[in-house]
Amino acid sequence: MNDKVFTKPIKKHFEFDEEVAAVFDDMLKRSVPFYGESQKITKFFALKSIKEESIVYDLGSSTASLLISIAKDLAVDARLIGLDNSEAMLEQARKKAQAFGVSIELENADILEYDYKDADLFISNFTLQFIRPLVREELVKKIYDSLKSDGIFIFSEKVISHHSKLNKDLIECYYDYKKEQGYSEYEIVQKREALENVLVPYSEDENIKMAKNCGFKHCEVIFRWANFATFIAIK
Numbered sequence: 001m002n003d004k005v006f007t008k009p010i011k012k013h014f015e016f017d018e019e020v021a022a023v024f025d026d027m028l029k030r031s032v033p034f035y036g037e038s039q040k041i042t043k044f045f046a047l048k049s050i051k052e053e054s055i056v057y058d059l060g061s062s063t064a065s066l067l068i069s070i071a072k073d074l075a076v077d078a079r080l081i082g083l084d085n086s087e088a089m090l091e092q093a094r095k096k097a098q099a100f101g102v103s104i105e106l107e108n109a110d111i112l113e114y115d116y117k118d119a120d121l122f123i124s125n126f127t128l129q130f131i132r133p134l135v136r137e138e139l140v141k142k143i144y145d146s147l148k149s150d151g152i153f154i155f156s157e158k159v160i161s162h163h164s165k166l167n168k169d170l171i172e173c174y175y176d177y178k179k180e181q182g183y184s185e186y187e188i189v190q191k192r193e194a195l196e197n198v199l200v201p202y203s204e205d206e207n208i209k210m211a212k213n214c215g216f217k218h219c220e221v222i223f224r225w226a227n228f229a230t231f232i233a234i235k
């Protein structure tokens, strides 16, 4: 289904509710530049780190597009676990996983509270930005503590620049992209307002610093387009 969520006046902050979940795949394809590429590069590094009996967590797995894609190409027996606290997203995810005939585990859980088992890989694409800054680093520390030695954490985020002119231009560049994808000026403004204080992006440097503060010995960007970036952090 096509994303028309912000064509009408908004009454509330952005939520991952039924209305959003029903159009989410279209929304991401048209709202995250090179979404397909960031997913491909995530999958490339994921497949390298998954071993026999590995546990893999995808935090904020939404409609499970990434885990389904990984499951299709996985040559070993591993547990792919998607966590999300939106039942509407999980319903979409379960339907898709069944249609593709893949074996993934999907759980309704708060990623801040979850009791993680020792894992070889954590993934969290476009989700940390929705976690309150006050507890975001705590979550990344929890991820670090739950990773086996040499485990990796791949995450993608919308990013800002602390150079105000560059930041303004990056946002303009992104809105041009959205217009090219068929979103109207009205939809763009409405969504920006709905996301205010809900999606709180960090800069590339702040994300790397956060990962290093939590103990990761290495963290760098493996893909970036304007204000969207994919990071890899190595324990």
Ligand SMILES: C[S@@+](CC[C@H](N)C(=O)[O-])C[C@H]1O[C@@H](n2cnc3c(N)ncnc32)[C@H](O)[C@@H]1O
Pocket (backbone or CB within 6 Å): 016, 028, 059, 060, 061, 062, 063, 065, 066, 083, 084, 085, 086, 089, 109, 110, 111, 112, 124, 125, 126, 127, 130, 131
């Ligand atoms: C932008 S979406 C993630 C997109 C997805 N990873 C992908 O690449 O297609 C963010 C997801 O995180 C989930 N989420 C946000 N806060 C959460 C929390 N505290 N616990 C679990 N899931 C959460 C939302 O329900 C939503 O499905």
Ligand SMILES: O=C(O)C(=O)C[C@]1(C(=O)O)C=C[C@@H](O)C=C1
Pocket (backbone or CB within 6 Å): 027, 028, 031, 032, 126, 158, 191, 192, 195, 199
């Ligand atoms: O549309 C925007 O402004 C976005 O920031 C895109 C974005 C994201 O980056 O997570 C925001 C909300 C939805 O989850 C889908 C995509």
